[in-house]
Amino acid sequence: MERKTDLTRLLFSISSLADLGQEVSSAKDVEEKMRSALYVVTGMFSVPRAALLAYTPRRRCMEVLAGKGVDAAPDIRLCVDAVHLKSFPMNELVACDDLAGSPLYERNREAFRRLGTKTFVPLFAKNECVGALSLGKRLSRNAYLRSEKDALKAAAHQLAITLQNARLFLKLSEKVAENKRLYENMRQIYLDTIQAFAAAIDFKDDYTKNHSLRVATYAAAVAGDLGWQEKDIEAIYIAGLLHDIGKIVIDSGIINKRDELTTRERDVIRTHPQVSYSILSKIRFPWKNVVQFIRHHHERIDGGGYPDSLSEGELSEGAKILNLADAFDAMVTDRPYRDRLTLEEAFREIRRCRGTQFDGRISDVFCDLLRKEMDGDVMQARILPQLRKIGALQLEPAGTLYEA
Amino acid sequence: MASNFTLSMKAVDDVVVLVPKGYINDLGAVRIEQASEQYFDKGTRKFIINFADMYFINSIGASVITGIVNKNLEREAVLCFTNMKKMHRDVFEMLGITKHVRVFREEGDALIFLHEGE
The missing domain is CATH 3.30.450.40 (GAF domain)
Structure with a gap:
């Protein structure tokens, strides 16, 4: 036993x-x-x-x-x-x-x-x-x-x-958590530095205060609505902040000129995407395609843009988004040579240029997103607060946008 | 890894019968402890564990059973083991568990014992 x-x-x-x-x-x-x-x-x-x-x-x-x-x-x-x-x-x-x-x-x-x-x-x-x-x-x-x-x-x-x-x-x-914290701190410093650059760019132009920040915000909002991944949304946001950095080398007299620009002056202005690209291509960004988005933010899908006259198939989605965000902000803010458009007029302009200057799908996404924000159908409005800051909403009853 | 263990319970008058099924070889078996604990809290003092559908018990399973036996002892409850296979009996005897429980061949025998004991 x-x-x-x-x-x-x-x-x-x-x-x-x-x-x-x-x-x-x-x-x-x-x-x-x-x-x-x-x-x-x-x-x-x-x-x-x-x-x-x-x-x-x-x-x-x-x-x-x-x-x-x-x-x-x-x-x-x-x-x-x-x-x-x-x-x-x-x-x-x-x-x-x-x-x-x-x-x-x-x-x-x-x-x-x-x-x-x-x-x-x-x-x-x-x-x-x-x-x-x-x-x-x-x-x-x-x-x-x-x-x-x-x-x-x-x-x-x-x-x-x-x-x-x-x-x-x-x-x-x-150790990993500590490194992650350090990385986050560095990333924040990096973002802050880029924001400071953006502020410096916008400071040069009396009429475009915070233009880069708004373009970045609009572009990121559209990219988010299109289902982009977080890292890519951050990339287009950065591209938005830095897209006009090339204007730093352009004479302020040209940028702030109230009268119509001469052909030479227009040519000078048109160098800024390429200059931006030249400045930024030396930087190793942790995000993909930032410099390409910036270089092509004045390209049009009908091939009539600059600096490379690319056609629709040659343009990245990011460049198309940035193009629309930049143009929209230009429409709804005062410029030395013209007054701002109302939101309704801006919508009509986007629709008019849909398929020539702007990509059709991106135009629709942008307009739908803004309507949803105005109707309160989104968790967090991103475009609307920017429009409110520049006084672009005061004239607009929401319903008129649907008609536009 | 999914647990290969299930537990069914039934109340026969004031006796609660726990029927573990499968393999008592991971912490999923803690459910037997938790179930008996709930019945303890409701005032049950007579338990049967019917091992008829239990194929395998390892050290984790033995630990769970040890915990239940100990709680029965602390609360002066009566615990009966029934339908044990030879392997279960050998392990429980070697671990000294059977010193503290009543062992019956069939569940019915244990129910008769518990009812007659009233």
């Missing part, structure tokens, strides 16, 4: 250690993995109350990472000094009676009581303490046999390695 039980125990221990290996190497998250591992160990020795504690050297304490039968007390913490740990054998069982009187026990008497600790196993990986296993009394009420102590030691070793890996993973995750 005894031999049969020994054989059953041996087989159960071997199979349990295999279970433990499977649990700790599974793809579960750390807490679930450790909980499963704790259940394996408590099942091996029929222990109803147990806890797996993780050691944090910085805080010099062990905290419950997984518990069984101690769930109501997740705040239990053992204060541990390095000197406490050296007095225990690595990954080996320490009976509660042997623990009593030790500095570790005396300092944490209440925590041990709450954990119901009858057996304590300090967990070490590569000579470094990573935690401990607290086991309550066994249901069998039996002392651990030699073979059970060996099985527990093997299990403790696996738990220790798993805890150490979890700790390394946590450190790595913290």
Whole structure:
């Protein structure tokens, strides 16, 4: 009978250690993995109350990472000094009676009581303490046999390695989070710098204050409505902010001229997309196609635009969007040579130029989006607030846009 | 990985019968603990676990059963195991679990025992 039980125990221990290996190497998250591992160990020795504690050297304490039968007390913490740990054998069982009187026990008497600790196993990986296993009394009420102590030691070793890996993973995750924060900060600085450039561009023209910001906003709104991905929407937003950077090299007298431009002056003005491209093509943007969108923002789908006279098939969707956003903002703001159009007139103009200057689908998306914003059918209006800031909405009853 | 474990329950007068089915080899089996806990809270003190449809139990399953047995002991409830296969019986005996429960060949035998005990 005894031999049969020994054989059953041996087989159960071997199979349990295999279970433990499977649990700790599974793809579960750390807490679930450790909980499963704790259940394996408590099942091996029929222990109803147990806890797996993780050691944090910085805080010099062990905290419950997984518990069984101690769930109501997740705040239990053992204060541990390095000197406490050296007095225990690595990954080996320490009976509660042997623990009593030790500095570790005396300092944490209440925590041990709450954990119901009858057996304590300090967990070490590569000579470094990573935690401990607290086991309550066994249901069998039996002392651990030699073979059970060996099985527990093997299990403790696996738990220790798993805890150490979890700790390394946590450190790595913290590093990744830190890098992500740094990246976000740098990205924000980058965006702020670009916005400052945009403000500098618009400052040159008395009539186009915040023009770049508005073009960027309109273009991003249309791209979003067309289902573009977040990163690509950001690219067209940046393109919108920088599309007129080439105007920096153009004489302010030409830009702000009230009378009709001469052919030469018009030619000078028309160099700005190419100049913008030349300035920006030296920059390695983290977004794709920004410089192409900018170079082609004055192209027309009928091939009558500049600087490259590209046809519809040769133009990217981004360039077409930027073209419409730029033209629309020019329509609804005052210019040195003409007053602004009303929204209704601007809509009529977009419709008139649909299929010649502007892409048909993009024109429709833009007009629909603005109507939806005016009707309050969108979660967050993006075009409307800009129009409100420039006073373009004051004259417009929403319904007239449908007629246009 | 989906759990290969299901649990059905029935109340026979003041006795609750838990019938685990499949493999008690992952934390899905904690449902047995949770189910018995709910019945404890409602005042049930007589339980049967019928192992007829349970094929395999590993250390995690043994841990779950250990937890239930311990709670029964703490609350002075009566727990009966029935329809155990030889493998279950060997493991539970080796772990000292059967010291604390009443073991019957069939569920009906356990129900008679629990009802007569009133």
